[in-house]
Amino acid sequence: MxxxxxxxxxxxxxxxxxxxxxxxxxxxxxxxxxxxxxAADFPISLNSVSKHVRMLERAGLVRRTVQGRDHxxxxxxxxxxxxxxxxxxxxRFWDERLKALEQLMKQKHQRPKKRKQP
Amino acid sequence: xxxVQNAPKVVVRREIRATAEELFDAWxxxxxxxxxxxxxxxxxxxxxxxxxxxxxxxxxxHMESGTVPHKGRYLEIDRARRLVFTWNSPYAGDNDSRxxxxxxxxxxxxxxxxxxxxxxADQQVSHNGGWSDILVLLEANYAEMRASAAxx
Numbered sequence: 017m018x019x020x021x022x023x024x025x026x027x028x029x030x031x032x033x034x035x036x037x038x039x040x041x042x043x044x045x046x047x048x049x050x051x052x053x054x055a056a057d058f059p060i061s062l063n064s065v066s067k068h069v070r071m072l073e074r075a076g077l078v079r080r081t082v083q084g085r086d087h088x089x090x091x092x093x094x095x096x097x098x099x100x101x102x103x104x105x106x107x108r109f110w111d112e113r114l115k116a117l118e119q120l121m122k123q124k125h126q127r128p129k130k131r132k133q134p
Numbered sequence: 135x136x137x138v139q140n141a142p143k144v145v146v147r148r149e150i151r152a153t154a155e156e157l158f159d160a161w162x163x164x165x166x167x168x169x170x171x172x173x174x175x176x177x178x179x180x181x182x183x184x185x186x187x188x189x190x191x192x193x194x195x196h197m198e199s200g201t202v203p204h205k206g207r208y209l210e211i212d213r214a215r216r217l218v219f220t221w222n223s224p225y226a227g228d229n230d231s232r233x234x235x236x237x238x239x240x241x242x243x244x245x246x247x248x249x250x251x252x253x254x255a256d257q258q259v260s261h262n263g264g265w266s267d268i269l270v271l272l273e274a275n276y277a278e279m280r281a282s283a284a285x286x
Contacts, residue, residue, distance in 0.1 A: 103144055109173065110144065110248045110250060111146045113170055113171060114148035114150070114246055116171075116172070117148075117150065117157065117160060117170040118150045120160065120166060120170050121150055124152075125151075
């Protein structure tokens, strides 16, 4: 598994903890969009949408390109894949620890019974 | 707006033929930890524990490529029921990740449930449905991006 910059992983986890921000990501996974287009999809103010977008930019999940007067947003899914790797890594890690714990219990239970004759 | 925290977390469980006391004690016993905290590729694991609430632990996994340190602090110790500790390793975010181990006995077996949360302990997590949905959606995009990056 790769080495993650911990602060970035935290920013990613925080960014996707909100349903509006996840919806914005889902929107951008279909196509790039202007900030105003994204805002039109949500029943909240342009100002709130802009705040959510800034959090996503800080997490490295959304990139903004200025084209003339338009600010076009696009998705960068790479940091999310890092978070997905974190989940995959720990799911396997803890699963294996529990298997090892079960083995340890088996050994502990067997040992005392096998010592009748020295 | 839905303000439920849909933070990512990992939950794994296993039914083990042992009592909750035996299993719980293994989590605070350095000799036992040295055995079951030894992932593949680890030559040996060395463990230091201070098994009280607020006490620290260190689990060093020694591998050929170097030593991977894991550190944390016990947040809750409720024997045979529940153990909560912080988890800090090069592979988890600073002090922010938290591990809860729960023990439920039934018919001579005990189910051990491990919940590992990547967010600070004060941000309570309710469920993770939304998170997995977005990952499914985005994983496909990422695979494409990687494929196109690999060819350039």
